[in-house]
Amino acid sequence: MTPVQAVIAKELRGCFVSPIVYVVGAVFLLIFGFLSYLYVGFASAQAIQLMQQMQGGAQINLNDLVFRNLFASMRLVLLIILPILTMRLFAEERKLRTFELLMTSPISIMEIVTGKFVSVFLIYLGLLGLTGLVPTVLMLFSDFDWNPVLTGYLGMALLGALFLSVGVFASALTENQIVAAFVSFGLLLTGWLISGLGSLLGDTASGRVIAYISFMEHYDRLVRGLIDTSDLVYFGSSLIFMLFLTHRVVESARWK
Amino acid sequence: MIDVHNITKRYGHHTAIDRVTFSVAKGEVLAFLGPNGAGKTTTMRILTCFMPPTEGTARVAGFDCADQPIEVKRWIGYLPETPPLYQELTVTEYLTFVGRLRGMTGRNLTSALDQTIGRLELGSVRHRLIANLSRGYRQRVGLAQALLHDPPVLILDEPTVGLDPKQIIEIRELIKSLAGSHSVILSTHILPEATAVCQRVVIISGGHIVAEDTPEQLSARLRQSEKISVTLRTPSMGCEAKLRAIPGVLNIFPGQTGGNLLIECALGRDMRDEIARVVVANHWGLLELRTVSMTLEDVFLQLTRHEDNQPLPAEAMAARTADGAVATEDPVA
Numbered sequence: 001m002t003p004v005q006a007v008i009a010k011e012l013r014g015c016f017v018s019p020i021v022y023v024v025g026a027v028f029l030l031i032f033g034f035l036s037y038l039y040v041g042f043a044s045a046q047a048i049q050l051m052q053q054m055q056g057g058a059q060i061n062l063n064d065l066v067f068r069n070l071f072a073s074m075r076l077v078l079l080i081i082l083p084i085l086t087m088r089l090f091a092e093e094r095k096l097r098t099f100e101l102l103m104t105s106p107i108s109i110m111e112i113v114t115g116k117f118v119s120v121f122l123i124y125l126g127l128l129g130l131t132g133l134v135p136t137v138l139m140l141f142s143d144f145d146w147n148p149v150l151t152g153y154l155g156m157a158l159l160g161a162l163f164l165s166v167g168v169f170a171s172a173l174t175e176n177q178i179v180a181a182f183v184s185f186g187l188l189l190t191g192w193l194i195s196g197l198g199s200l201l202g203d204t205a206s207g208r209v210i211a212y213i214s215f216m217e218h219y220d221r222l223v224r225g226l227i228d229t230s231d232l233v234y235f236g237s238s239l240i241f242m243l244f245l246t247h248r249v250v251e252s253a254r255w256k
Numbered sequence: 257m258i259d260v261h262n263i264t265k266r267y268g269h270h271t272a273i274d275r276v277t278f279s280v281a282k283g284e285v286l287a288f289l290g291p292n293g294a295g296k297t298t299t300m301r302i303l304t305c306f307m308p309p310t311e312g313t314a315r316v317a318g319f320d321c322a323d324q325p326i327e328v329k330r331w332i333g334y335l336p337e338t339p340p341l342y343q344e345l346t347v348t349e350y351l352t353f354v355g356r357l358r359g360m361t362g363r364n365l366t367s368a369l370d371q372t373i374g375r376l377e378l379g380s381v382r383h384r385l386i387a388n389l390s391r392g393y394r395q396r397v398g399l400a401q402a403l404l405h406d407p408p409v410l411i412l413d414e415p416t417v418g419l420d421p422k423q424i425i426e427i428r429e430l431i432k433s434l435a436g437s438h439s440v441i442l443s444t445h446i447l448p449e450a451t452a453v454c455q456r457v458v459i460i461s462g463g464h465i466v467a468e469d470t471p472e473q474l475s476a477r478l479r480q481s482e483k484i485s486v487t488l489r490t491p492s493m494g495c496e497a498k499l500r501a502i503p504g505v506l507n508i509f510p511g512q513t514g515g516n517l518l519i520e521c522a523l524g525r526d527m528r529d530e531i532a533r534v535v536v537a538n539h540w541g542l543l544e545l546r547t548v549s550m551t552l553e554d555v556f557l558q559l560t561r562h563e564d565n566q567p568l569p570a571e572a573m574a575a576r577t578a579d580g581a582v583a584t585e586d587p588v589a
Binding site: 001002003005006007009010013014017018096097098099100101102103104105106107108254 | 301304305306307308326327329330332334336337338340341342343344345349353354356357358359361401
């Protein structure tokens, strides 16, 4: 087991003995399930209406009516829930002085940051995997196209990774977990709201740049079933950028 | 093994340590003594690459702490002031994690784990959560963490804090047993600990090194004269004058009890037999005759109290301790 794997294993173990993961996981799954139920309910109500108007034979598009709405709503849920998952990563180490152990072990800061990020990402992927139950059950009772659902899941995975990296960064800034959670809320909300600024500025150069910086349009395209290399590049590069910033923050903590 | 040259650490306008220079040979145990806030922890943090010095160089086993931190860290076992423990892990899990962080794997790790647990007598708690351990056990787990990979250099920040007297003796024995094969720096403000465990003492105060030597030499050096305590059964009126007449006797003070005298003699001469001869010849009844030595505690207080009044140039002190000559002037005056 390499040092990075040791960090991942320790973090996973730490997550599962603390109640945070269970609470976050339960809330996440509950909201996902509830939203799915709502959208399926709306869809079937619409189907009944259509059937009455057209005298039967109406085909409801689950992809548009259920999954797109579901994935779009999950943005907000992830924004609220994921900072709770990441807040303790560095803040707790600082508070309990275990940070000193990590920093005096023969392991690089990048390895520590990577290990911590990967551990929460794995937990998040596990939660996403559990939500797979919803499309699986729907598949039994209806027909829909799996491809946009899979790109939606890809979008959720990438968006989650980005949110988690922002959370890891915020956690490295402070030794107070609450502050860490709020800083990541703030950063993510800003990332959301600047897309509004981008559309306000319209099709100008600055408007396009601001809209590009926000995660909104990149996520929307994936939810609509479009895989564009530029979106993948966006998620990949912003993830790496956030982890790099985390590295700098952790490094600078040594100078204080 | 450890070479610290002129390191300075500033936090904003506050200078935590100022041009500190010392070295530790292979197999040597060095005590870092000083009042709280003297710069002990800062120095240790620089040596363990937790933070870089503002100026100067620190080298461990030939590797520079600022430029080759990973190599330095491989050589070091470090017990910080607060043992860095994860409450949610058991002792075994915690030590396994620490071992893996240091690149230990497989059988190598298991045997080191068993050995360290045995050495620190943690066998009975090895499967308990660290959160549920008493302070003494936590301190020992912290020490186990530092010893696990059998590092050639050990840096221990107050290793016996929180232990009961029996455990303190055990840990001191353990540290003594490490001498010879390991270089150890330990910080403490418990003076007998330094005398019991260490071959050399560095006294640091206000960020400066104020003295560096063996505990015995330190007290000898700071003594300006030999002092001999004499207790007489039947002192006569003229006894003080007669004792003062012995060549070499500088001064005589009355002691705490009647019949007790404190005789100050020239440095480097043992006057006890001459004093005894005079006492016996005069039939004063010799009850007790002994040299009064300065404890490390006295030395420590003298040196650190001095710091408060007027700073002693570090160079002067270094020169004094380096040339090995007996100090003739009083550093406190």
